[in-house]
Amino acid sequence: MGRRGSVNMLARPKMMILAIIVLLVGLPQTVFAHSHIESTVPTDGDTVEEVVETIELSFDGGIEQGATIQITTESGEEIEPADVQVNSPNIEVELAEPLASGVYTVAYQIISADTHPVEGDFTFTVEAEEVTEPEEDVTEEPEVVEEDDANNDETTEEESVGSEETETSTSDEQQTTEEGSALIWIIGGILIVVLIVAGVVMARRKK
Numbered sequence: 001m002g003r004r005g006s007v008n009m010l011a012r013p014k015m016m017i018l019a020i021i022v023l024l025v026g027l028p029q030t031v032f033a034h035s036h037i038e039s040t041v042p043t044d045g046d047t048v049e050e051v052v053e054t055i056e057l058s059f060d061g062g063i064e065q066g067a068t069i070q071i072t073t074e075s076g077e078e079i080e081p082a083d084v085q086v087n088s089p090n091i092e093v094e095l096a097e098p099l100a101s102g103v104y105t106v107a108y109q110i111i112s113a114d115t116h117p118v119e120g121d122f123t124f125t126v127e128a129e130e131v132t133e134p135e136e137d138v139t140e141e142p143e144v145v146e147e148d149d150a151n152n153d154e155t156t157e158e159e160s161v162g163s164e165e166t167e168t169s170t171s172d173e174q175q176t177t178e179e180g181s182a183l184i185w186i187i188g189g190i191l192i193v194v195l196i197v198a199g200v201v202m203a204r205r206k207k
């Protein structure tokens, strides 16, 4: 009778193995999945005629707080966002002022909810309607002529300092692809182990 008991116990592992297989098939899509960019405003490749004061990024999965957003013009000039709000799975980038006409590239680096870094970029064109009618009276910038004041010497000297700021951002390593293949091996390995265990259990039950 002792043997009988142990055979009954083996009926349960079969159910457990089924559950494990179901879990393993389901896990990669839930826990391990990177959050990818789903949509942006403006859209990648779009030409926008409206005023662009905010840029929105939507991801297909959860993202962590702390995103890096880099907006650069065609000439490589960087536009510092006024504010970057991460409301998972969306990011709203606020600009200090509407974008002038030109081509802009938005590069993003986010942390996917599965803790993996995800990065990418998109580009759009702004064709702002510049309602600049040729004005007759050319308003020249008021030249600051301060001859009499001896106190102003200090302020005029610091004019041409730090006009150019070149930031070279070395993009992150290509972790993503390596992780992907490693994950396949891990899942594959687990699946093989599970199948072997399942086979052993089945064989034992048939005795």
Ligand SMILES: [Cu+2]
Residues within 6 Å of the ligand: 032, 033, 034, 035, 112, 114, 115, 116
């Ligand atoms: Cu991931």
